[in-house]
Amino acid sequence: MIGIDAGHHNSDSGAVRVSKGIKEVDLNRAVIKFLKQELAQRGIIYIECIGSIHQKANIANANNCSIYVSVHHNAGGGEGTETFHCPNSSEGAKLAKAIHSEVVKVSGLKDRGIKQKKFTVLTKTKMPATLIELGFMDSNDFDEIIKTDFQNRCAGAICRGICNYFGVDKQEVDMESCVYTDNDVDARIGSYLSEKKGIPLIVNSLPAFTSNKVYAIGLNAVTKCKGKFKVVVELSGKDRFETAKKVMGEI
Numbered sequence: 001m002i003g004i005d006a007g008h009h010n011s012d013s014g015a016v017r018v019s020k021g022i023k024e025v026d027l028n029r030a031v032i033k034f035l036k037q038e039l040a041q042r043g044i045i046y047i048e049c050i051g052s053i054h055q056k057a058n059i060a061n062a063n064n065c066s067i068y069v070s071v072h073h074n075a076g077g078g079e080g081t082e083t084f085h086c087p088n089s090s091e092g093a094k095l096a097k098a099i100h101s102e103v104v105k106v107s108g109l110k111d112r113g114i115k116q117k118k119f120t121v122l123t124k125t126k127m128p129a130t131l132i133e134l135g136f137m138d139s140n141d142f143d144e145i146i147k148t149d150f151q152n153r154c155a156g157a158i159c160r161g162i163c164n165y166f167g168v169d170k171q172e173v174d175m176e177s178c179v180y181t182d183n184d185v186d187a188r189i190g191s192y193l194s195e196k197k198g199i200p201l202i203v204n205s206l207p208a209f210t211s212n213k214v215y216a217i218g219l220n221a222v223t224k225c226k227g228k229f230k231v232v233v234e235l236s237g238k239d240r241f242e243t244a245k246k247v248m249g250e251i
């Protein structure tokens with residue numbers, strides 16, 4: 001499973017850049033939305049790491065993610081795409097190179113190269129990690145990075161870069177069991193269950209993968225999983241409290 005992250009969060013508004021009424025976090029999320037579709041189509045299991053930068057790193061570590069990819073947009077008056085990895089991480093450098101080289105082929109923006117910096121999500125995550133700054137919000141890049149087509153193209157390129165890093169077209173996934181939910185609220189208790197059982201947590205889109213047993217949290221998740229898995233453990237109550245009680249009953 002890989003960890004993905006739309007840079008920033010509602011609560012860290014101090015770091016969120018705004019240009020012409022558009023927030024960086026919203027651009028990051030737009031790309032991540034397309035990236036999730038690309039990954040799901042290729043059967044790559046992912047978890048979207050949500051929260052503060054420390055929470056994001058903790059989620060990736062708790063789920064034993066094989067890699068971590070953080071998507072950002074830049075500011076400060078430059079132009080182009082640049083990709084970061086942690087200093088002295090050779091695997092991080094390999095991952096950054098795999099993704100960066102694909103993105104600059106399609107972004108149409110200046111290639112600013114691959115750089116090293118001790119961003120928290122790069123230093124606190126235990127797996128090879130990279131942070132990509134797709135373009136600048138306060139330069140001519142802006143007209144491009146707000147386009148849906150640009151976001152979709154870059155998401156496709158990031159996915160190809162991930163596949164190239166692993167050296168496969170499609171990551172073969174065959175898990176015995178997993179936890180699944182389709183929303184971020186239930187994902188919090190889902191991450192607790194996944195940690196206790198030592199099995200992956202899948203959030204939002206149900207990827208194309210094979211698994212014998214799924215712990216489905218919430219009614220939507222139960223409905224989506226029925227018929228697709230041999231065993232569906234239905235963890236859904238009449239409200240969130242009852243659902244949470246059922247999840248705790250599995251621990």
Ligand SMILES: [Zn+2]
Pocket residue numbers: 007008024072073074
């Ligand atoms: Zn950022």
